[in-house]
Amino acid sequence: MKSPKLLKIVKRFLSADEEKQHKHIECFTDVLKKLKKKERILKKKLENESNNKNRQQIKKDLAIIYAQRTKGIRTVKILKKKC
Amino acid sequence: MIRKIFLPTILLVLAYGFWISPDFKEISAGVAVFLFGMLFLEEGFKAFTGGLLERILAKTTDKLWKSLSFGVISTTLMQSSSLVSVITISFLSAGLISLAAGIGIIFGANLGTTTGAWLIAGFGLKVKISAYAMPMLVFGIILVFQKSIHLKGIGYILAGLGFLFLGIHHMKEGFEAFRTTIDLKAFSVSGYPGLFLFAFLGVAATVIMQSSHATLVIIITALSVGQITYENGLALAIGANIGTTITAILGSMSSNVQGKRLAGAHLIFNMATALIAIALIYQIMDVVDAFSNMVGIAADDYTLKLAVFHTIFNTIGIIVMIPFINHLVNFLTRFMPEKVVSVATPKYLSEASEMIPDSAIESVRKEILHLYDNAFAIIAHGLNLHRHDIISERDTNEIIIDTKSPIPINIDEQYELNVKGLYSDIVAFISRAQIQMTAEQGNELFELRTAGRDIVEAIKDTKHLHKNLSTYMISDNPHIRDEYNKIRLHLLLVLRGLEEAKEGDDILSLDNLKFDMELNDTTTNGTLEELIHSDKITAEMATSLMNDASYAYNLTDKLVQMGEILFVAGDLEMREAERSLALDKDEMKEILESQES
Numbered sequence: 001m002k003s004p005k006l007l008k009i010v011k012r013f014l015s016a017d018e019e020k021q022h023k024h025i026e027c028f029t030d031v032l033k034k035l036k037k038k039e040r041i042l043k044k045k046l047e048n049e050s051n052n053k054n055r056q057q058i059k060k061d062l063a064i065i066y067a068q069r070t071k072g073i074r075t076v077k078i079l080k081k082k083c
Numbered sequence: 084m085i086r087k088i089f090l091p092t093i094l095l096v097l098a099y100g101f102w103i104s105p106d107f108k109e110i111s112a113g114v115a116v117f118l119f120g121m122l123f124l125e126e127g128f129k130a131f132t133g134g135l136l137e138r139i140l141a142k143t144t145d146k147l148w149k150s151l152s153f154g155v156i157s158t159t160l161m162q163s164s165s166l167v168s169v170i171t172i173s174f175l176s177a178g179l180i181s182l183a184a185g186i187g188i189i190f191g192a193n194l195g196t197t198t199g200a201w202l203i204a205g206f207g208l209k210v211k212i213s214a215y216a217m218p219m220l221v222f223g224i225i226l227v228f229q230k231s232i233h234l235k236g237i238g239y240i241l242a243g244l245g246f247l248f249l250g251i252h253h254m255k256e257g258f259e260a261f262r263t264t265i266d267l268k269a270f271s272v273s274g275y276p277g278l279f280l281f282a283f284l285g286v287a288a289t290v291i292m293q294s295s296h297a298t299l300v301i302i303i304t305a306l307s308v309g310q311i312t313y314e315n316g317l318a319l320a321i322g323a324n325i326g327t328t329i330t331a332i333l334g335s336m337s338s339n340v341q342g343k344r345l346a347g348a349h350l351i352f353n354m355a356t357a358l359i360a361i362a363l364i365y366q367i368m369d370v371v372d373a374f375s376n377m378v379g380i381a382a383d384d385y386t387l388k389l390a391v392f393h394t395i396f397n398t399i400g401i402i403v404m405i406p407f408i409n410h411l412v413n414f415l416t417r418f419m420p421e422k423v424v425s426v427a428t429p430k431y432l433s434e435a436s437e438m439i440p441d442s443a444i445e446s447v448r449k450e451i452l453h454l455y456d457n458a459f460a461i462i463a464h465g466l467n468l469h470r471h472d473i474i475s476e477r478d479t480n481e482i483i484i485d486t487k488s489p490i491p492i493n494i495d496e497q498y499e500l501n502v503k504g505l506y507s508d509i510v511a512f513i514s515r516a517q518i519q520m521t522a523e524q525g526n527e528l529f530e531l532r533t534a535g536r537d538i539v540e541a542i543k544d545t546k547h548l549h550k551n552l553s554t555y556m557i558s559d560n561p562h563i564r565d566e567y568n569k570i571r572l573h574l575l576l577v578l579r580g581l582e583e584a585k586e587g588d589d590i591l592s593l594d595n596l597k598f599d600m601e602l603n604d605t606t607t608n609g610t611l612e613e614l615i616h617s618d619k620i621t622a623e624m625a626t627s628l629m630n631d632a633s634y635a636y637n638l639t640d641k642l643v644q645m646g647e648i649l650f651v652a653g654d655l656e657m658r659e660a661e662r663s664l665a666l667d668k669d670e671m672k673e674i675l676e677s678q679e680s
Binding site: 020023024027028030031035059060061063064065067068071072075 | 591594595598656657659660661663664665666670673674677678
């Protein structure tokens with residue numbers, strides 16, 4: 001994530017009260033859980049897929065989810081540090 | 084005509100009353116101060132409706148017992164069934180709760196409002212409440228001048244309670260002095276004629292003051308000094324219960340048909356309860372006596388007995404009406420059918436939802452989804468695709484190949500007919516609604532407005548694309564035909580992906596569309612150069628393809644951006660979390676590069 005976008009999230013996070021900060025972290029954790037579940041399903045699908053074109057498509061989807069999760073985990077880590 | 088003379092007549096009658104009786108003046112001033120207190124109290128609770136109340140309401144209305152309990156508790160806390168009913172109407176108008184849940188809340192609110200009678204009878208008349216009113220007013224007004232919205236809200240609530248107490252005090256004083264000059268008891272009427280007459284007076288008083296609390300406080304204070312008989316007091320309370328529906332009826336006038344149905348349910352419930360109470364009044368009075376004996380209320384303590392009566396007859400109403408809730412919903416749905424309106428007329432925007440920030444945001448989101456539905460048809464036909472094909476599971480290549488001729492469409496005309504007016508209504512609603520919002524809520528509205536603009540721009544991109552797309556998709560040159568069909572195929576996948584993301588509330592899946600958009604950009608992936616160099620297409624075709632590829636790129640970009648904002652429901656924090664994990668263009672390029680390597 002580019003610094004200005006992350007900075008915006010952190011700034012909003014810091015200006016919120018404690019209850020809201022926890023809610024923010026909780027929301028990110030929920031989204032990460034959803035992504036993890038999606039990733040698991042796709043990995044299973046990839047194992048059973050023999051068509052090369054479809055395999056490439058699944059690999060691409062997995063790469064996107066991986067990037068989204070990495071971004072989310074990084075954000076949660078920063079927010080937890082600021083908490 | 085009647086409307087025009089109504090207000091001056093009331094003012095003249097009051098002025099004459101003040102002139103001939105200082106006691107009447109004190110009672111009326113007491114009512115005015117009491118109503119002023121109610122206004123303050125409502126204002127105070129509005130400060131806390133920026134999310135908390137709405138969140139609780141949304142979570143606690145999925146079952147009938149929950150919505151009933153919510154109605155009882157919230158009305159007990161706020162001491163205003165009017166505020167609860169107006170908020171419920173706004174939620175219903177915004178489509179956040181069902182009609183059955185709304186009816187449950189209104190039933191509960193009817194029971195919750197009876198706690199007011201207990202407070203006035205049990206506490207208000209027993210102690211010198213004006214002594215409490217003064218410090219409340221002072222502390223309240225100091226807090227009203229604070230900057231913090233919550234402190235301000237507490238200030239309004241404290242001052243509101245202070246004014247309520249002060250109003251009760253003045254009414255009590257007025258009635259006590261009144262007793263020495265006129266004996267209202269002389270006008271009492273016994274039997275059923277008296278019941279109907281005083282019930283009618285109760286309706287009239289509540290309609291004029293728009294507060295059953297104010298009527299009840301007059302009844303209880305008059306009863307406490309023996310100005311009316313117990314029986315007539317009960318009839319007045321029954322009338323007040325019918326009259327209180329006027330607030331919901333007035334509130335529903337500015338709402339959509341759902342709000343009107345709820346006001347109808349409120350009126351039916353209160354009328355039915357009143358009829359039961361009048362028909363069984365002597366039996367209910369026996370139950371009140373038995374209950375009063377049991378809990379130790381003195382036989383001549385008519386004020387507390389009135390509170391008991393108020394609670395019992397509302398409880399009977401709820402018990403009788405609960406089995407008929409579904410019938411009531413069906414009846415109201417049939418009796419007040421949804422008007423068949425033009426697709427360009429707003430479905431969710433109403434004055435009722437404008438007042439409550441969270442309902443206003445949800446109304447705007449739903450209305451922009453409506454705008455998107457209208458735009459979807461234009462975009463699909465502009466790309467020479469049928470909507471049913473897009474949302475089907477049919478093979479995408481097959482759909483593209485099967486289109487043999489362009490679909491005739493005048494995009495400008497369709498835009499004017501189905502989009503422009505609706506978009507203008509949304510923009511106007513947003514500018515009105517955001518006045519009473521927090522910065523965070525204002526940001527959300529800003530995002531939603533951007534989504535609306537993206538939809539409009541997507542239609543404009545479609546318009547630019549349409550002409551060449553229609554020409555080249557049936558061209559004799561197979562190379563240019565293929566390229567334009569590739570554009571159509573890509574956009575078909577985008578529209579299908581958007582529909583899937585909309586149905587599944589999964590905006591992060593839209594990143595796949597962004598990725599494909601970067602991958603399929605004909606202007607940058609070398610395809611165009613190759614076609615020109617090998618003389619497969621003319622220079623004129625190449626220019627058209629270059630421009631149209633750019634329109635297709637923009638169209639995808641706008642639609643995906645719109646989807647990221649629009650297709651995520653839930654509270655503000657959740658929406659923000661999901662949106663912030665969506666990948667931007669640079670992050671997409673990084674994945675693209677890593678895939679290529």
